[in-house]
Amino acid sequence: MIKTPFGISGLWPALLLWALGSALPASAAAQENQAVVALMKTAIEEFGAGRPDQAASALERGLRIEPDNAILWHYLGQTRLHQGHYQEAESLAAKSNTLAGDNAALRARNAWLIGAARQAANQNRTPPATDGERALQQRLDAEIERRRQAEAEVAALRERLEQEQARRR
Structure with missing residues (x-):
């Protein structure tokens, strides 16, 4: 332009x-x-x-x-x-x-x-998703959710560890 x-x-x-x-x-x-x-x-x-x-x-x-x-x-x-x-x-x-x-x-x-x-x-325009693409997207969504839960567990463990270390001081 x-x-x-x-x-x-x-x-x-x-x-x-x-x-x-x-x-x-x-x-x-x-x-x-x-x-x-x-x-x-x-x-x-x-x-x-x-x-x-x-x-x-x-x-x-x-x-x-x-x-x-x-x-x-x-x-x-x-x-x-x-x-x-x-x-x-x-x-x-x-x-x-x-x-x-x-x-x-x-x-x-x-x-x-x-x-x-x-x-x-x-x-x-995007072509309609195939069954395989939809299945892959569902697996990716499940993996993302699994990782979110794991990150939440790690954060909770980290917080408990910090609290335990603070009590020992």
Whole structure:
């Protein structure tokens, strides 16, 4: 990853700033859109400060104001990907695509996001345990418990020995 002017790794904040510019209003709904722009800026700051949960909250508030904002859906998906919520990230990118219209750049970023979410999800999958693996795990758990009990007995014997030595002094 490359260092961005915002002081964090990755391109997410830079792309979000680009989105801010492309989301700026040109109509009479400027007041409402300014609230969304402010929430997007908050999301950048929170994400940059290592608080992706707060960044997601800001983006979700923006979506309550503008539920048809494809860019907000995309960046919420980016945030979910960062948080490890891969299925949700993929769904949010798909939602963004339904709203993106003819915005080819956003559709391309959504395609990347969907691919990244699928790849990350596949890397995190573990195959189901076999009977042999489960039996081995049970034996390991039993051995761990046996050692814990032995350590407790040693500690009790050590304490008794120290008490006996203290009495003899």
